[in-house]
Amino acid sequence: MDKKSIFLTLITSLSLFACSSKVPYDVEVKVIEPTCISEGYTEHIQNDGYVYRDNIVPKSEHHYQDLTIGGDDGIVYHICDVCGYLQYDFIEQTFDTNVDIDLNREKPVFTDHSVMPVSMILENNPDDAIIKIRKSEAHGAKGIMVYITALNREYWNINDLQRIMYCTNLPVLAIAYNGNFVGNSVNQSWEDFASLLKLSVKAGACAVDMPGYLFTPNYDDIPTQNTNLKPTYVAEGVDVSFVDAKAKEISLDKTVIAKQQQFISEIHGLGGEVLYSAHVGVQMDCSQIVSAAKFIQSVGVDVAKIVLSGSSKETVIEHLKACMILENELDIKFSVHGQSTLSRLMCPMFGSYIAFCVDEYTDSETNIQIDLATMIAILESPELSGNH
Numbered sequence: 001m002d003k004k005s006i007f008l009t010l011i012t013s014l015s016l017f018a019c020s021s022k023v024p025y026d027v028e029v030k031v032i033e034p035t036c037i038s039e040g041y042t043e044h045i046q047n048d049g050y051v052y053r054d055n056i057v058p059k060s061e062h063h064y065q066d067l068t069i070g071g072d073d074g075i076v077y078h079i080c081d082v083c084g085y086l087q088y089d090f091i092e093q094t095f096d097t098n099v100d101i102d103l104n105r106e107k108p109v110f111t112d113h114s115v116m117p118v119s120m121i122l123e124n125n126p127d128d129a130i131i132k133i134r135k136s137e138a139h140g141a142k143g144i145m146v147y148i149t150a151l152n153r154e155y156w157n158i159n160d161l162q163r164i165m166y167c168t169n170l171p172v173l174a175i176a177y178n179g180n181f182v183g184n185s186v187n188q189s190w191e192d193f194a195s196l197l198k199l200s201v202k203a204g205a206c207a208v209d210m211p212g213y214l215f216t217p218n219y220d221d222i223p224t225q226n227t228n229l230k231p232t233y234v235a236e237g238v239d240v241s242f243v244d245a246k247a248k249e250i251s252l253d254k255t256v257i258a259k260q261q262q263f264i265s266e267i268h269g270l271g272g273e274v275l276y277s278a279h280v281g282v283q284m285d286c287s288q289i290v291s292a293a294k295f296i297q298s299v300g301v302d303v304a305k306i307v308l309s310g311s312s313k314e315t316v317i318e319h320l321k322a323c324m325i326l327e328n329e330l331d332i333k334f335s336v337h338g339q340s341t342l343s344r345l346m347c348p349m350f351g352s353y354i355a356f357c358v359d360e361y362t363d364s365e366t367n368i369q370i371d372l373a374t375m376i377a378i379l380e381s382p383e384l385s386g387n388h
């Protein structure tokens with residue numbers, strides 16, 4: 001053995017000795033089995049207090065019980081009896097785009113339900129819209145909301161619109177907002193806007209969305225203008241306290257309202273209903289929300305829709321209180337909710353008429369809207385009705 005070998009042997013022996021005296025060892029080993037909500041693992045507690053986990057085992061499958069909620073055709077629900085996870089499967093059908101236009105059909109009524117899960121349709125051509133509408137109907141929607149202005153302009157004619165309105169027996173609400181939809185930039189005058197909604201009703205739509213700013217000369221001025229107009233209303237004994245919140249989209253201008261009322265009577269004359277929509281862009285407390293809904297009712301519409309800002313739990317409580325009061329004090333249907341998912345989910349359970357849903361998420365349909373099947377499962381769940 002040469003000097004170098006002796007040196008290496010010595011180093012090796014020393015380091016082995018050093019290791020064996022200092023290696024921590026397990027004082028306890030626990031094997032945790034996986035469940036459907038957490039991974040399994042082996043936990044080692046060592047003599048020096050150090051704890052580590054290894055042998056990670058994937059989560060187990062959920063243990064489903066089949067469940068029927070509301071007995072909707074085309075949907076099967078399964079619930080895990082371990083963790084309560086709810087899963088639904090659609091019995092998928094194929095949908096064609098053939099439409100039998102029966103001009104003698106009895107028009108479905110938009111306000112005919114106690115609560116209405118509505119599927120929002122933003123497509124740029126009639127065939128895609130028809131398939132989505134028929135799918136939504138199969139998935140349990142009770143109403144359909146079609147963004148007419150999402151359709152390319154070539155389809156803004158009675159024949160194409162009729163195919164869309166008659167492809168379902170569900171009531172269809174037509175929306176004609178200016179804006180940019182599925183890459184389709186839309187800008188039109190108030191008169192064009194009103195004409196497109198009238199055309200939609202002539203084509204078979206059951207209701208139209210009339211924004212509360214329709215016919216206003218200057219949209220952005222509404223909060224300031226309303227502040228100036230408030231004393232006139234107060235003198236007449238009308239509560240317009242929503243004005244103090246600087247609410248947008250609800251015009252108090254009587255010249256504007258007269259034009260809106262003319263439009264409403266024309267839609268009624270065509271056999272359609274009118275939903276007044278106000279995306280107020282501010283937070284409002286319960287009494288302000290109630291005052292806004294009562295003002296909207298006084299305009300002469302069939303549904304008052306108010307979308308509020310704010311996503312805190314405090315704002316949601318104001319929305320829910322307003323819904324409970326309006327259920328007793330308003331003669332027309334109302335749809336009141338905030339922009340938060342919590343508010344969108346809960347308000348329909350407290351009397352708000354419309355649950356705005358998305359059947360299938362796409363790039364143009366953001367997940368701000370509640371998923372249709374989830375909303376239906378909640379609406380139809382007796383445990384969540386608040387009556388137990």
Ligand SMILES: [Zn+2]
Binds near residue numbers: 036062082083084
């Ligand atoms: Zn589970």
